[in-house]
Structure formats: C-alpha cells, structure tokens
Amino acid sequence: MAVRLVALYQQPEDPAAFDAHYRDVHAPIILRYPGIRELRTTRVAPVGPRSTPYYLQAEMVFDSRADLDAAIASEPGIESARDLRNFAMAGVTLYAIDDDATTSAEPSGAG
Amino acid sequence: MAVRLVALYQQPEDPAAFDAHYRDVHAPIILRYPGIRELRTTRVAPVGPRSTPYYLQAEMVFDSRADLDAAIASEPGIESARDLRNFAMAGVTLYAIDDDATTSAEPSGAG
Numbered sequence: 001m002a003v004r005l006v007a008l009y010q011q012p013e014d015p016a017a018f019d020a021h022y023r024d025v026h027a028p029i030i031l032r033y034p035g036i037r038e039l040r041t042t043r044v045a046p047v048g049p050r051s052t053p054y055y056l057q058a059e060m061v062f063d064s065r066a067d068l069d070a071a072i073a074s075e076p077g078i079e080s081a082r083d084l085r086n087f088a089m090a091g092v093t094l095y096a097i098d099d100d101a102t103t104s105a106e107p108s109g110a111g
Numbered sequence: 112m113a114v115r116l117v118a119l120y121q122q123p124e125d126p127a128a129f130d131a132h133y134r135d136v137h138a139p140i141i142l143r144y145p146g147i148r149e150l151r152t153t154r155v156a157p158v159g160p161r162s163t164p165y166y167l168q169a170e171m172v173f174d175s176r177a178d179l180d181a182a183i184a185s186e187p188g189i190e191s192a193r194d195l196r197n198f199a200m201a202g203v204t205l206y207a208i209d210d211d212a213t214t215s216a217e218p219s220g221a222g
Contacts, residue, residue, distance in 0.1 A: 005158060031218045039216045045176075045207040047116060048183050048192075052206040065156075072159050081159075095163040096156040105150045107142045 002037070003068050004097045005060040008044070010053050010090040021087035022056070029083060032076040035067035036060055055090075068096060113148070114179050115208045116171040119155070121164050121201040132198035133167070140194060143187040146178035147171055166201075179207060 012018035022041070030039050038061040044054040062068040071077050084092060123129035133152070141150050149172040155165040173179040182188050195203060 027216060031216060033218075036218055040213050042208045042210070042213040045209065047179070047205050047207050050205055052204065054204075054206060057206075057208060068158070093163065093165075094158050094161055095165055095168075096158050097153045097168060098156065099153070102151050102153040105138060105142060107144075107147055 002099045003062050003065050004099065005062065005068050005072075006095055006097055007058040007060070008054045008093040009056040009058070009088055010092065011055045012087070012090050015055065018055070018087050026080065026083055026087065029076050029080045030058075030060060033060065033071035033080075034074050034076075035062055035071055037062060054093075065096065065098060113210045114173050114176050115210065116173065116179050116183075117206055117208055118169040118171070119165045119204040120167040120169070120199055121203065122166045123198070123201050126166065129166070129198050137191065137194055137198065140187050140191045141169075141171060144171065144182035144191075145185050145187075146173055146182055148173060165204075176207065176209060 009018075027039060027041070030036065038059075040059040040061070042057050042059075044052055044057050046052045060068075060071075062071065072081075120129070138150060138152070141147065149170075151170040151172070153168050153170075155163055155168050157163045171179075171182075173182065183192075
C-alpha cells in the first residue's frame with residue numbers, strides 16, 4: 001500500500017529558524033521528489049518522565065520502496081540531502097517503514 | 112483522530128531472542144493497556160548509504176493524548192516499562208505523535 005520514509009530531526013538550537021527553513025526551503029524541495037504522495041510533519045512530544053532527543057518527525061509517503069529509492073537518487077533527492085547542512089546541524093535520523101510488512105494487533109477485550 | 116505512542120528499539124544483540132520476547136511477552140502486555148486501539152510493529156529498514164540505529168518500530172494507537180498518558184500510568188503500562196530490561200537492553204526511544212497536529216502537503220504536479 002505505502003512505504004514511508006521517516007526523518008527524525010534532533011532538537012535544533014534555534015527552533016524558529018529551523019521551522020522557517022523547513023517550511024520555506026526544505027519542504028518545497030521534498031514536494032518535488034518524483035513519486036511522492038504526501039509529506040506529513042508533526043512535532044515530536046515527550047512521554048512519561050523521559051525526554052526525547054527529537055524535535056520534528058517528517059513522513060514522506062510513496063507507493064513502493066522502489067519509488068522511495070528513486071526519489072532519494074533523483075535531483076531533488078540529492079538537493080534535499082545537501083540542504084540538511086543549512087538547518088539540520090543538530091542531526092537527523094532516516095529510515096523506511098513498509099506499511100505492507102506491518103503486523104497489526106488489536107486488544108481482544110472491549111474498548 | 113489518533114495519537115501514536117512510537118517506540119523505536121535499537122538493534123538488539125540477538126534479534127531472534129528479541130523477536131520471540133516481543134511477540135510472546137511484551138506485545139501481550141501492551142494489548143492490555145486501557146484504551147489502546149491498535150499495536151503496529153514494523154521492521155525498520157535503512158535508506159541510502161546511511162545505516163539506522165533502529166531495529167523495530169512499534170506504534171501504539173490511542174484516541175487521545177489523555178488515553179495515552181493513562182495507559183502509561185496504568186498497571187500494564189508500568190509492567191511493560193519494567194519488561195524492557197528483559198529484551199530491550201540495547202535501548203529504546205519513546206515519543207508521541209499527535210496525528211491531529213500533523214501538517215500534510217501534497218505535490219502540486221501530476222504524480
């Protein structure tokens with residue numbers, strides 16, 4: 001059904017500058033990826049007593065792993081990788097999630 | 112709509128033992144969380160030339176952030192946190208994603 005390229009950005013020193021660069025420069029490059037279906041961005045929130053090293057999660061949705069790999073190797077893919085040094089100096093973790101290979105379980109009891 | 116508790120497990124020393132413990136012990140505890148709607152687990156895949164520190168992504172879906180917090184504070188929540196030492200010695204990163212607070216964008220051109 002879908003493969004998600006997940007980018008987890010670490011806490012930036014200047015969140016306002018990060019947000020502005022992501023919105024005005026980085027997201028428009030990503031939306032030029034061939035085959036991209038959707039770009040979803042969400043602020044990461046901590047849970048329980050732990051802090052989280054991450055600030056923003058970006059999910060880039062493709063139809064297949066082949067489309068994802070082609071997007072990364074494309075001209076906008078290379079441009080977006082190069083752009084990371086302009087705003088993601090704190091670091092970013094990238095990985096892929098294949099929703100077709102996901103195991104889903106639901107609780108057996110009532111809600 | 113939904114709030115996801117995301118757990119990213121780092122590469123275990125013994126993946127087969129990790130998988131067996133997660134499936135047979137840890138997942139059944141999680142499915143006893145009050146208010147949990149779904150547990151989705153997916154093997155993390157690397158992209159491009161980078162490796163990923165993560166092995167497994169688990170997404171626990173709730174109706175609201177309040178339900179998520181209540182689940183973590185519940186008896187199964189405490190039990191699952193205690194169980195981490197039995198199989199997740201390599202480490203785990205936890206955070207929450209509020210799908211209602213997600214910004215979505217689609218490419219303007221044709222697919």
